[in-house]
Amino acid sequence: xxxxxxxxxxxxxxxxxxxxxxxxxxxxxxxxxxxxxxxxxxxxxxxxxxxxxxxxxxxxxxxxxxxxxxxxxxxxxxxxxxxxxxxxxxxxxxxxxxxxxxxxxxxxxxxxxxxxxxxxxxxxxxxxxxxxxxxxxxxxxxxxxxxxxxxxxxxxxxxxxxxxxxxxxxxxxxxxxxxxxxxxxxxxxx
Amino acid sequence: xxxxxxxxxxxxxxxxxxxxxxxxxxxxxxxxxxxxxxxxxxxxxxxxxxxxxxxxxxxxxxxxxxxxxxxxxxxxxxxxxxxxxxxxxxxxxxxxxxxxxxxxxxxxxxxxxxxxxxxxxxxxxxxxxxxxxxxxxxxxxxxxxxxxxxxxxxxxxxxxxxxxxxxxxxxxxxxxxxxxxxxxxxxxxxxxxxxxxxxxxxxxxxxxxxxxxxxxxxxxxxxxxxxxxxxxxxxxxxxxxxxxxxxxxxxxxxxxxxxxxxxxxxxxxxxxxxxxxxxxxxxxxxxxxxxxxxxxxxxxxxxxxxxxxxxxxxxxxxxxxxxxxxxxxxxxxxxxxxxxxxxxxxxxxxxxxxxxxxxxxxxxxxxxxxxxxxxxxxxxxxxxxxxxxxxxxxxxxxxxxxxxxxxxxxxxxxxxxxxxxxxxxxxxxxx
Ligand code: SF4
Numbered sequence: 001x002x003x004x005x006x007x008x009x010x011x012x013x014x015x016x017x018x019x020x021x022x023x024x025x026x027x028x029x030x031x032x033x034x035x036x037x038x039x040x041x042x043x044x045x046x047x048x049x050x051x052x053x054x055x056x057x058x059x060x061x062x063x064x065x066x067x068x069x070x071x072x073x074x075x076x077x078x079x080x081x082x083x084x085x086x087x088x089x090x091x092x093x094x095x096x097x098x099x100x101x102x103x104x105x106x107x108x109x110x111x112x113x114x115x116x117x118x119x120x121x122x123x124x125x126x127x128x129x130x131x132x133x134x135x136x137x138x139x140x141x142x143x144x145x146x147x148x149x150x151x152x153x154x155x156x157x158x159x160x161x162x163x164x165x166x167x168x169x170x171x172x173x174x175x176x177x178x179x180x181x182x183x184x185x186x187x188x189x190x
Numbered sequence: 191x192x193x194x195x196x197x198x199x200x201x202x203x204x205x206x207x208x209x210x211x212x213x214x215x216x217x218x219x220x221x222x223x224x225x226x227x228x229x230x231x232x233x234x235x236x237x238x239x240x241x242x243x244x245x246x247x248x249x250x251x252x253x254x255x256x257x258x259x260x261x262x263x264x265x266x267x268x269x270x271x272x273x274x275x276x277x278x279x280x281x282x283x284x285x286x287x288x289x290x291x292x293x294x295x296x297x298x299x300x301x302x303x304x305x306x307x308x309x310x311x312x313x314x315x316x317x318x319x320x321x322x323x324x325x326x327x328x329x330x331x332x333x334x335x336x337x338x339x340x341x342x343x344x345x346x347x348x349x350x351x352x353x354x355x356x357x358x359x360x361x362x363x364x365x366x367x368x369x370x371x372x373x374x375x376x377x378x379x380x381x382x383x384x385x386x387x388x389x390x391x392x393x394x395x396x397x398x399x400x401x402x403x404x405x406x407x408x409x410x411x412x413x414x415x416x417x418x419x420x421x422x423x424x425x426x427x428x429x430x431x432x433x434x435x436x437x438x439x440x441x442x443x444x445x446x447x448x449x450x451x452x453x454x455x456x457x458x459x460x461x462x463x464x465x466x467x468x469x470x471x472x473x474x475x476x477x478x479x480x481x482x483x484x485x486x487x488x489x490x491x492x493x494x495x496x497x498x499x500x501x502x503x504x505x506x507x508x509x510x511x512x513x514x515x516x517x518x519x520x521x522x523x524x525x526x527x528x529x530x531x532x533x534x535x536x537x538x539x540x541x542x543x544x545x546x547x548x549x550x551x552x553x554x555x556x557x558x559x560x561x562x563x564x565x566x567x568x569x570x571x572x573x574x575x576x577x578x579x580x581x582x583x584x585x586x587x588x589x590x591x592x593x594x595x596x597x598x599x600x601x602x603x604x605x606x607x608x609x610x611x612x613x614x615x616x617x618x619x620x621x
Contacts, residue, residue, distance in 0.1 A: 015383055015472065017586045024562045024589075028259070028266030031231040031336075047588050080384035083417060084586060085562070086319040087228065088335035108417055109388050110319055114335035165214055165351070175341050175349075176239045184216075185240075185345050 005100045005122075005142040007073030009151075010062055011055040011131050012048065014078030018111065020047035021082065021090040031089065037096055040089060041068040044097035054136040063097055070097040074142060076134045077104040081123075082111025091120035101142055103130060103149060103160065116166045119174030124149075125161040192447035194355040195424055196390040199330045199444055203313045211354040211451075219251070221307050222342045223316030225298050226256035226289075228335075230273040232317055235340035246281050247346035253285040253307055254278055255298035260289055260557040264565035296525035296556035299323035299495040303407065304527050306437030310425035311444050315342060320495055320583065322413045326406035327433065328425030328443060333414065353419045354453040355390040355446075356381075360397035362461040367618045369505060370401055370408035371497060371581065371601040373458070375466040378415055379476025380456065387417030389453055392446065397460040398423060403432045404499035411496045412583050415473040465604050465616055467579070470596035471587050479604050479616040489578045490515065490609035491570050491590070492602050493522025493554070494561040497581020500531050502602040507542045509606035509620045510549040516612035519551040520570035522559045529556045551609075563591040572597070579608045 026043045029036040045053070045062035054060025063070045075094070081104035082090060091114045094102070101122040102115070115123040122144070130149070134140070138153040142160075150157045163170055172178035179185045191208050193201065201208055204215040224232055237244065246252055254274055259267035271289050278286035285307075287295045295301035299320050302308055310328035314321060317339045324331035334348070342348050358377055377391075391413040398406065406423050413421030424445045425433075433441065465479040492498065492506050503521070523529040532543040532553070546553055552569070560570035561582045572578050572595035580590065585597035600608070603617035610620070 017584075019562075019584075019586050019589050025565060027227050028264060028270070028565070032234050047593065049587055049593070080387070080417065083383055084319065084584065086317055086321075086333040086335055088231065088337060091335075106384060106387060108384070109419055110333050110335060113338060117341070118335060118337040175337060179341070179345075184347075185341075 003143065003145045005074065007100065007140060008071055009134050009136060009138045009140050010070070010072035010075050011134055011136045012075065012077040013052050013055060013131065015080045015083055016048065016077055017084035018082060018087050018090040019084055021045055022087065022093040023047040027087060027089055031092060038068045040093040041096035044070065044093040055131060056135060060136050070099065073098055073100045074140045075099055075102040076131050077102065078129060078131050079105040081107050083108035086110045088114045088118055091115045091118060095120040105129060116169050117175035119177070122170055124163070126158060127161065128158060130158060192449040192451065194390065194392060194446045194450040194452070195328065195422055195444045196330060196353060196355055196392070196420060199311055199313065200352050202311060202442070209352045211352050214349050214351045216347050216349050217313050219315055219342050219346055219348060220312035221251050221253055221314045222339060223253045223255065223298055223302060223314060223318065223321060224339060225258055225318060226270045226274060227258045228317035228339065229254055230270050232336040232339040232343065233273065233277045235336055236343045239340060240344040244344060246343045249281055249283050250285070252283055252343065253302060254283060255287050255295055255301050256289050257297045258558045258562065259564055261555050261569065262565040262567050267565060294526060297495045297498065297558055299411065300499055300524040300528070303327070304436070304525060306433065306439070309433060309439055309441035310429060311442035315339065315348060319414045320411055322418060322421045323407050323411040323495055325410040325413065325420050325422040326403060327429055328423060330420050330422070332420045351388065353388055353390040355392050356386055357392045357394060357452045357455045359395040359455070359457045360460050361395050361457065362397055362459045364397050364400055364460050367465055367603060367621055368460060368463060369601040369603060370405035372463060372466045373460070374409050374412040375468050375476060375599065376458065376463060377456070378412065378468065378474040379466070381416050382474045383415060383472060384417045386413065388419055391416065391418040391421045393421065393423045399426055402501050403428055404501045407499065408496055412473065415583060465601060467604060467614065468585060468599040470585055470598065473584060473599060479600070479614060482614050483616055485614040487517055487577045487579050487608055487612060487614060489517055489572065489576055490519040490605050491522070491560060491578055491580040491582065492605050493520065493524065493559060494582040495524055496583040497602050498522050498524035498528065500528055500535065502581060503528070503532060503542050504535065504537065506602040506606040507537045507545045509603055509617060510551070510610070511538055511540070511545050513549055513610045515550045515609040517609060519609040520554055521546050521551045522554045522570060523556045525556050560590050563589060579605045579614060581605050
């Protein structure tokens with residue numbers, strides 16, 4: 001696991017639900033066929049109402065029309081990110097589009113578990129509403145060893161809440177890797 | 191040490207005497223539920239991680255109920271059903287309810303109860319956020335993603351953090367114009383969509399215990415709309431009668447100790463409550479029906495695991511009997527059993543089906559249908575700027591189809607009354 005993630009910020013509001021992250025009509029694509037998987041990148045965050053997409057200005061799509069990947073790798077959001085359905089397609093779509101980490105005030109439980117146990121994106125929490133100060137397109141640097149986020153564009157550093165209990169699963173890269181390391185499941189290697 | 195009902199179920203499933211809120215424990219899982227949207231990717235992950243020839247931990251504990259995208263021409267949706275069928279055959283799963291056969295049931299959370307899989311004291315995980323519905327049986331039910339489900343398929347276990355509990359007590363006699371849906375919408379307005387994140391929501395009080403089991407399911411169903419890990423109602427004689435009529439499997443009844451610790455406690459007197467809606471675009475955007483009465487609507491939708499059960503239709507029929515609907519009104523029974531009950535249940539000398547047909551409603555086949563929008567040919571899907579009054583559980587932008595539509599979540603009484611006038615209408619106007 002890299003300890004520093006650097007990339008551009010994509011800023012969202014509160015209560016971003018899984019229908020906004022990946023609208024239900026796109027759930028029909030295969031999660032394993034490489035050609036179909038690309039569609040999850042194409043439609044990631046496509047359900048966010050346009051005036052809420054890419055704050056503070058809005059009207060900035062996460063993935064440009066005709067593209068399959070996003071130029072933004074760190075998502076900044078308010079409270080209750082990922083509420084709604086249990087669909088793992090949601091963190092998966094964010095990963096396929098190129099997101100590496102999310103920094104939100106809080107998460108819905110199922111989404112949070114999915115991010116961690118599936119090893120898709122790393123969900124950090126922050127006590128401050130960072131989506132009020134960070135602007136879409138700002139260059140950010142996330143230091144996972146020290147739990148800090150630096151806004152290189154605005155030259156400000158913020159403290160993040162440590163990952164706590166789940167840091168071992170995040171470091172292992174998901175629940176299966178963690179379980180194998182800790183002898184919680186029989187090794188499946190031939 | 192005093193424990194809540196949820197703690198006691200965790201302790202049992204973790205082979206411990208006592209568990210503390212906040213502690214993460216490994217639980218032995220009694221039932222794993224999946225459906226057509228999350229089944230195929232779950233099975234993929236299972237094979238990837240445990241090997242192409244791996245067998246599930248216990249075929250009798252895996253329940254596969256396709257329900258989401260059933261009556262559609264969408265080919266991807268059909269492929270998902272094929273994948274479920276294949277996996278069920280390969281693994282010899284006795285509890286697969288195939289589409290297009292007489293085993294097909296409909297919406298998974300309702301079918302689980304009907305088929306006798308909900309047992310007090312047990313642990314259920316499902317690849318669907320509304321798996322919390324089953325908490326109405328005094329058991330732990332919670333939604334998970336595909337990776338977690340694949341892990342359970344291989345091991346029969348999952349880690350979970352013991353939740354803090356919130357207690358919601360409803361006192362008084364339920365007035366005839368109120369339903370479980372009004373109670374949960376009231377709570378959502380009070381605690382908002384993340385008010386119970388990572389917590390158990392325990393429902394209690396004489397009004398709750400006066401409700402039939404399907405209304406209790408409605409209460410627990412929407413625990414997830416407050417971010418709750420689970421909703422739970424301790425089992426009583428009503429629960430036991432329902433369970434014993436369907437299965438002879440053993441179960442254990444747990445109740446909260448009187449001195450158990452709660453994160454918070456809320457008390458309501460149902461006799462002082464009013465019919466409630468959640469306005470667009472969030473389940474916690476509460477208003478009394480009275481305060482928004484007169485708002486024009488374009489559709490009424492009575493269906494889903496929240497509002498498509500027998501009691502929901504009994505209540506709707508009470509209002510719709512002898513009336514005509516003014517807007518497109520879709521009646522979507524959750525399951526095949528509920529659909530058949532529309533033919534046999536009588537109200538005031540007529541079957542429910544007859545009442546709905548005479549009122550001009552459209553009666554659809556049992557499935558999730560437009561509760562979650564679905565492919566473009568889905569019955570009841572919202573289009574353009576539709577304004578829908580719906581007995582479903584979510585009204586986020588685009589949830590029922592069109593991103594531009596507005597959805598008012600309401601009780602079946604309110605949805606039926608509004609269907610008649612074409613405007614949001616307090617059911618007391620018709621009772
Ligand atoms: S009826 Fe709606 S809420 Fe219930 S399982 Fe189906 S899609 Fe989910």
